[in-house]
Each structure stands twice: as structure tokens, then as C-alpha cells.
């Protein structure tokens with residue numbers, strides 16, 4: 001009896017010990033979950049401490065893209081798509097580029113009526129004497145066409161009107177349309193570099209002086225590209241004001257486009273541009289748009305800054321496009337700015353903003369003549385989709401619209 005009792009006691013003790021042992025063991029996490037916020041390949045998990053993997057530090061391209069340039073990368077920042085999902089729960093659907101000039105035609109007409117309609121009225125006079133030709137010349141000069149193009153156009157109109165001798169309004173309209181079109185030059189290639197080349201995104205640098213509309217243009221252009229199913233990355237290389245990066249990131253977030261930026265005011269713009277292009281390469285984007293600061297203290301300063309940004313970007317990918325943004329309402333002043341910029345960087349295209357304002361349409365011809373570079377986009381308002389690809393035909397038709 002006693003033996004049975006002792007055996008039962010020993011068994012009970014053993015069973016208890018086994019149970020206590022089981023309960024004490026830590027519960028293993030289910031496979032695939034993280035006990036901390038880290039990625040599988042995060043170097044912090046590697047033996048030897050926080051920056052344990054010198055290879056991965058040297059080759060950051062094997063790591064997920066940092067969302068913010070010039071900041072110490074943190075685990076949260078490396079969570080893919082986190083920024084896009086958080087900041088843009090409901091994305092805008094930008095208007096297709098092709099229909100924009102049509103929609104915005106009325107605004108163009110409003111700002112340019114003095115130019116197209118006035119000209120047609122003068123040409124339609126019963127008798128065109130020297131006084132009328134003087135008035136035509138004046139109209140063109142007032143429309144910011146520039147002296148040389150004005151003389152050229154007046155000569156051509158004189159020759160044709162005299163030779164044709166036509167007074168038929170429709171024929172005159174057609175004649176004027178043809179000559180204006182020749183001035184605006186439909187043969188210029190106005191396409192934007194928006195296609196990957198040699199496995200790399202097309203990098204576009206956006207330059208121009210203060211307040212002309214650079215950041216707005218980058219934001220609107222991102223929408224044009226998104227509407228055409230392009231993958232876009234934005235680079236906020238205007239580090240002069242912290243608000244500039246915020247302004248750009250807001251534009252990007254509305255259409256699910258990542259903005260690479262620095263939180264540090266006064267950070268090196270070239271390093272932000274570098275990070276943006278790096279992100280673009282890693283994410284296999286089609287286009288990287290880099291916004292820059294609009295300071296124009298002096299030419300040497302500008303040359304230093306833009307030159308450095310371009311050099312640093314080109315360590316990774318060529319700059320395919322340099323868009324010079326000009327405020328169309330500034331007329332002659334805009335032409336002066338264009339000249340300075342063209343001496344500093346190889347401008348490949350012009351964006352004329354604020355053509356919905358008091359601008360005069362002749363500036364399109366004047367600026368193209370001066371730089372030998374096409375106007376590729378025009379800004380016709382403050383709305384998100386008020387940036388239209390420029391077309392010579394669409395523009396001249398708007399000038400002559402009744």
C-alpha cells in the first residue's frame with residue numbers, strides 16, 4: 001500500500017515538473033511575423049551590431065529605396081509604399097494631356113485677343129496703306145513678338161497681301177494663320193523626354209527664377225505624366241525653404257507619386273537630386289522630375305549650383321531634359337532671364353506659365369527665336385490640370401478664334 005502511495009506521489013511530482021517546464025518555455029512567433037519592426041535583410045539583424053554589414057552600406061541600391069533624402073534611414077522610412085499609402089488614400093485622376101489645350105483655349109484667347117483678332121481686323125480694312133502697316137507692326141510689337149520677328153512677319157504679310165490682292169475675309173484669315181504658324185514653327189520637336197533609356201529613367205531638371213511657377217509646373221507635369229501611365233519620382237532640390245519640399249510632396253501625394261526630399265533646411269540640393277535619381281533608378285521609374293530653387297543672385301552663383309546638381313545627377317543617369325520655366329507676363333524681363341539660364345545650362349524646352357494672365361502671346365515666338373528651343377508646355381491657370389502641352393496649331397487657332 002505504502003509503495004503504491006510513494007509511486008503515485010513521485011509520478012504526480014514528475015507530472016507537475018513537466019507541466020511547469022512547458023509553461024515556462026517562451027512561445028515561438030509564428031513563421032513570417034516580426035517581433036520588432038525590421039525587415040529580414042535589415043543589417044541591424046546581422047551579427048555584429050547596427051551597421052554590421054559594410055557591403056550593404058556600400059551598395060545601398062540593394063536596399064529598399066529611402067523615401068527621404070539626406071536623412072539617416074530609419075526602419076519606418078524603408079517600409080515600401082508606406083508614404084504613398086498614408087498620404088494619398090484617395091488619388092486624383094488627372095485629365096488626359098491631349099484634351100487640355102482645347103479646354104483652356106478660352107483663357108488663352110482672353111489673354112491674347114489683342115494679338116490675333118486685332119491683326120485680322122487690320123488686315124481686313126478696305127484699304128491697307130502705310131498707316132495700317134504701321135498699326136500692324138505696332139500690334140505685333142505690343143504683343144511681345146520682338147523686333148526681328150515683327151519685321152519679318154510684316155514683310156511677309158505685305159508681300160503676300162500685295163501679290164494676292166485678296167480682300168476676302170476667309171482668305172485673309174487663312175493667310176494670316178499660315179504666316180503666324182510659320183513664326184511659331186510647327187516643325188520643332190516639342191515632345192518631352194519621358195521614356196526610360198538604357199534601363200534608366202529620363203531625368204528632367206526644372207529651372208527658373210523666383211516665383212515663375214517651377215514647383216507648380218513640376219506638380220502639374222507629374223499629373224500630365226501620370227495621366228499617360230508613366231511612373232514618376234519627384235526630387236525636391238529646392239532646399240532653400242522647407243515649405244518648398246512640402247509644397248512639392250503635396251502635389252506628388254495627390255497622384256501617388258513619391259517625393260524625395262530633405263527635412264533639413266539648407267541641405268545640399270545636389271545630394272537631394274542624387275537621391276531622387278537613385279530612387280528613380282531603383283523603382284524603375286520612367287521619369288524623375290527635379291525641382292530647383294529660384295535664386296538668381298548672380299550668374300556665377302547660379303552656374304555653380306545648377307552645374308553641381310547636373311554633375312552629381314549624371315554620376316547615375318544623364319539629364320535628358322532641362323525645362324526653363326518663364327512667367328509669360330514678365331515679357332522682356334523673361335527674355336533676359338532666359339538668356340542667363342541658357343548660358344549656364346543646356347535648356348531643352350521652355351515652359352511658359354501664366355499665359356492666362358496679362359501675358360501677350362507673341363512671347364512664344366520671341367523666346368523660341370532667342371533660345372532656339374521650343375516651348376513645350378504652357379500654364380493657363382492655377383488649377384491642377386491647367387498645364388497643357390504646347391502645339392503650334394492649337395495656339396495659332398486660339399489666337400484667331402472668333
Ligand SMILES: Nc1nc2c(ncn2[C@@H]2O[C@H](COP(=O)(O)OP(=O)(O)OP(=O)(O)O)[C@@H](O)[C@H]2O)c(=O)[nH]1
Pocket residue numbers: 208209210211212213214215216217238244293294295352353354355356357378379380381382386
Ligand atoms: N494664373 C496662373 N498662376 C500660376 C501659373 N503657374 C503658376 N502659377 C502661380 O504662381 C505662383 C508661384 O508658383 P510656384 O510654383 O510656387 O513658383 P516657383 O517658381 O516654384 O517659386 P520659388 O520656389 O519661390 O522660386 C503660385 O501662386 C502659382 O499658383 C499659371 O499658369 N497661371
Ligand SMILES: [Mg+2]
Pocket residue numbers: 214215216238244292
Ligand atoms: Mg518653388
